[in-house]
Amino acid sequence: MLRPGEFKALSAPLVIWPFKVFLLPYNQLKSFCVTIEMWKINELSFNTLYASAKLTLQEIVDSEQEFQILLRRKIAGKKRSYEVHKVRVSLMLSEVFDIDLSFDSWWFLPDKAMPQKIREVPKQLLFSVPVRGRSGDRNRRKTPISQMNFWPSAGLFRYRGSLQSISNNYITVTLLYSRPKEWYRPPAHLGLCIMALKSVLQYPLFRGIVKKLTTDPRKFQQGELVGNIRCFIRSVGIHEYEEIPNRPAQPLAGAALVTQLNLREQYLVVR
Numbered sequence: 001m002l003r004p005g006e007f008k009a010l011s012a013p014l015v016i017w018p019f020k021v022f023l024l025p026y027n028q029l030k031s032f033c034v035t036i037e038m039w040k041i042n043e044l045s046f047n048t049l050y051a052s053a054k055l056t057l058q059e060i061v062d063s064e065q066e067f068q069i070l071l072r073r074k075i076a077g078k079k080r081s082y083e084v085h086k087v088r089v090s091l092m093l094s095e096v097f098d099i100d101l102s103f104d105s106w107w108f109l110p111d112k113a114m115p116q117k118i119r120e121v122p123k124q125l126l127f128s129v130p131v132r133g134r135s136g137d138r139n140r141r142k143t144p145i146s147q148m149n150f151w152p153s154a155g156l157f158r159y160r161g162s163l164q165s166i167s168n169n170y171i172t173v174t175l176l177y178s179r180p181k182e183w184y185r186p187p188a189h190l191g192l193c194i195m196a197l198k199s200v201l202q203y204p205l206f207r208g209i210v211k212k213l214t215t216d217p218r219k220f221q222q223g224e225l226v227g228n229i230r231c232f233i234r235s236v237g238i239h240e241y242e243e244i245p246n247r248p249a250q251p252l253a254g255a256a257l258v259t260q261l262n263l264r265e266q267y268l269v270v271r
Contacts, residue, residue: 021096022057026248029058038071038085051084060093061248067091093250094162097233101129101200103154106227108175108210110149113218118177122147124187125154125225126174133161145178154227160236163201163249170196173225175210191222197229204228 024032033056040050051071068088072081110119122145131137139158143151159166172194176187191210200206206229210222234241 029061029248030056032057034060034091036069036071036087036089055091057093058248060091061250063091063250065090065092065250092164094164095247095249096160096162096236098236098238099159099161099166100232100234101157101159102228102230102232103127103157104152104228104230106143106151106154106225108149108223108225110223111221114222118190119149121180122178123149123190124176124178125151126176127154127157128172128174129157130159130166130169130171132159133165142176151227163233167198167201170194173208173210175222175225193225195225200229201231204230 022032033054035052035054037052038050039047041047051073053069053071055069066088068086070083071085071087073084074081106125108123108125124145125143126140127143128138128140131139141155141157143154159169172192174192175190177190178187179185189212191212193208193210195206195208205226207224207226210225212219212222214220232241
């Protein structure tokens with residue numbers, strides 16, 4: 001219970017409405033609203049409405065994701081309502097897209113300390129790409145084996161989610177190599193590279209260090225991966241790519257927004 005004028009900060013966000021899908025065109029955002037109500041609990045009778053606030057979907061999409069709402073109380077017999085409470089909430093409204101990710105022109109640049117026999121063996125890449133929002137599902141696909149450490153086309157992946165959710169996601173690329181004299185054995189792991197997708201909507205070029213889990217510091221860094229990821233965005237249900245310059249969208253918040261984090265994963269917080 002809060003006393004008049006008392007402020008209480010929650011240690012973790014209180015999720016009231018985790019997920020809701022609206023199917024409507026852009027020009028109808030002003031016609032639908034979200035109502036936030038505060039009710040007074042009565043032990044011996046029915047609960048009564050104490051205060052409320054309304055926001056249209058257009059007002060939500062035009063504002064920041066985290067803001068304060070003034071709850072106003074309507075007093076019987078008076079035309080004017082009174083502000084009785086402030087609540088800070090996170091309201092996220094974003095369009096869901098089908099985003100096609102085209103991986104092309106990928107190079108592996110070996111580290112100088114890599115032995116020559118490992119440099120020359122055939123290699124291939126194993127991509128692990130997210131499929132949908134924060135579901136945790138991933139699409140894994142191998143490239144053809146290359147003798148030149150180059151893959152002109154690494155595959156086409158599809159992601160369904162908001163623009164912010166893909167910016168908060170990541171891909172992993174595993175570098176595999178084949179043993180020429182042991183063709184019957186599966187490819188061995190040479191290292192792993194993790195690439196954040198924060199800039200995938202603005203820049204196609206990606207690069208990252210391939211690292212190997214080892215106790216030998218000289219073998220920790222295997223080399224560098226460089227490649228392109230090109231995004232082709234379309235609305236869900238639309239089969240052709242659209243050029244819409246001004247889509248209704250909330251300003252993209254930083255990747256550190258607590259409500260965007262996946263509770264099943266671990267995060268390193270740097271202050």
